[in-house]
Amino acid sequence: MSRRRDPGKDDRLFVQLALDFDDNPKIRPLSDKAFRTLVQLLLYSAKAGTDGRIDPALFRTFGTPKARTELLTNHPTRPSVSERDGAFWLHHFERHNRTVAEIEELSKKRADAGSKGGQAKATGKQDAKQVLQQTGGSMPPRSPDPQITDTRSDQDSSSSVQLVDASRYGTDDELNAQAIRSFGYLELEDFPRVRSEIAKATGRIPTPLQVTQIAQTILARGGAKRSPTGYVLASIRADWAEWQQWLDSAAAS
Known part of the structure; x- marks a missing residue:
């Protein structure tokens, strides 16, 4: 008998510690x-x-x-x-623990498995995206983090928000640490879960900076956000194709 997936399964990233x-x-x-x-x-x-x-x-x-x-x-x-x-x-x-390469491979397998039904879902995804955009305001909220600069215009979108000047940090680790701190300044919770959700939705492993950029861009679109983290997660699932293209463009640049 096949086991049904537990709808309450925790999909966040974890580290593994042996019982001993x-x-x-x-x-x-x-x-x-x-x-x-x-x-x-x-x-x-x-x-x-x-x-x-x-x-x-x-x-x-x-x-x-x-x-x-x-x-x-x-x-x-x-x-x-x-x-x-x-x-x-x-x-x-x-x-x-799983390495980044292993996580990427797992995400790719999941993305390939879900790609067959992607076209059938495209219309529904687009409708969901329009609903999110229509409920949003025209101006982004002021960022509480002085190191985050909002440069979003009325035109769009995913590449218009600049987070954390990379030239100020000497190493990738320092940049990643600042990106994770900036994520917290957005009044969001559970960075690993948001990162995991992006990976599952797009089949791409985002860097910490990219996770924060995507979250900031979603929040900048406005709309009712009783639960900002839940709003971000729902937007990632609904707009998966947009974020997949955004990550591909970032990787190519």
């Missing part, structure tokens, strides 16, 4: 602060899509010097965090 994670001989002796710092590093890497790589400048913002030293020295050859090639790396992150 806390019993590992190099994890058990860690202080509470070091243990918390390790979990925060794992969550950050999964959210930012760095496959276990942490930029040195960003690494120093996690925990305390003592906690970071514990993670770098809790095993003579296989510490929880190691330094190499000018960066810090979480031990075997890719062995226990």
Whole structure:
């Protein structure tokens, strides 16, 4: 008998921790602060899509010097965090968690599986898009984040909102971290879920900056938003073709 998909299934991105994670001989002796710092590093890497790589400048913002030293020295050859090639790396992150490449492959498979019914749904998607646009205002809301600049005109749309000047950040990790912070300034919740929803809807893995850009653009269209996060998620599903094209254009540029 086939199992029906649970409509309440949580589709957010996750990190995986084995049930005996806390019993590992190099994890058990860690202080509470070091243990918390390790979990925060794992969550950050999964959210930012760095496959276990942490930029040195960003690494120093996690925990305390003592906690970071514990993670770098809790095993003579296989510490929880190691330094190499000018960066810090979480031990075997890719062995226990999906890499960006694996997530992209899974998204592509889902997109290919759903493409057969895409044409039949096109009319309904367009109608939904028109409803969203008709309920929106003509001017975007003022951004609460001073690093976000709204340059949207009455013409459109997905490429008109500029978020986070990339030239101000020396590394991709720093840019990703600022993009995630900017997402929070939009009064939105659950960055991983929104990113996962974009990936499922478009078959493309967006960068953290692209996630925030898409969310900001949707909110800039106005309309009643009792639940801004729910509004963004619904708009991503309804306008999947638009965001797919937008991500393709971003990748080609």
